[in-house]
Amino acid sequence: ELLFLMFKEINLRNHSSLHKLFYSLSNSNLLSGELATLLSGRYVEIHVYPLSFKEMLDFKHISEPSERQIDNLYDEYIKYGGFPAVVLAKEELKQTILSGIYNTIIVNDIGYKNGLREPELVALVAKYLADSIGQLINPNKIVNTLKSANFDISYNAVQRYLKYFEEAYLFYKSSRYDIRGRKILSTQGKYYIVDTGLRTQALGERNNDRGSVLENIVYVELLRRGYTVQIGKLDNKEIDFIVFKVNDKQYIQVTYQLPENSTRETDNLLQIPNNYKKIVITGRYENEEMISGIPIINIKDWLLSSKN
Secondary structure, eight states: OOSEEEEEEEEOTTOOSEEEEEEEESOHHIIIIIIHHHOOSOEEEEEOOSOOHHHHHHHTTOSSOOHHHHHHHHHHHHHHOSOHHHHHSOHHHHHHHHHHHHHIIIIIIIIITTTOSOHHHHHHHHHHHHTTTTSOOOHHHHHHHHHHTTOOOOHHHHHHHHHHHHHTTSEEEEEEEETTTTEEEEEEEEEEESOHHHHHHHHGGGOOOHHHHHHHHHHHHHHHTTOEEEEEEETTEEEEEEEEETTEEEEEEEESSOOTTOOHHHHHHHTSSSOSEEEEEESSOOSOSEETTEEEEEHHHHHHOSOO
């Protein structure tokens, strides 16, 4: 599965025509560091993500699914993710393929390439992150959690592992942004896994937190749509995502379902002192389509929409 592509144009010696060379690799460090250093001239990195939900339906040649089909396919998407080989595989082979992808990333792209001798610790930190989607990550807490389970690991080791996860595109880190102070905060951040199928592989039967999965799916979809994504801080409140793209800016709250007798999700958005677009994405269909002028959009409708 390709995690990114690199495109480079060069003029070959003794030839007047312009040639285009395409390189495909599965490790970001080799591209952005070693290989990019070896190649002179202009080049462009194009990040390729696992299939979106909409692309998954295209791969399965499903053009006009019924509501029941959409529900079933979305459940499949949550469990197995969007790697093309997994999407097209028979049910009994999906977990085997996912296991191969996940172990290759942990053992080869992260462990072997960085000379790590403790692959079990790498896997444990990855499991911790997969189980903490949507939470602010503190490396010290990871150290204490693993030490309480009798695993010897240092703060510096955890910091390195987090860096390796990002380099291998297994996890993406989203920084916090102070809305009132208009600055990025250097402390903590959230991590999202590139594919929900890999989260299933990391956690097994524990992968049942639909709220966290929902937030992860929205985050990766926003990246896929070309947005820069940050976590919003508004005084003591949190805005799930602030997203930027050219002249487009949006504020997005993500919740599995709207809380009863509470407008907390929309109230947080309404307190933001500007008029940029604001929406709430939910995991369940709600009775309200709009609250105080803020659209309430179901995740399946949002994923299948051609609009950002």
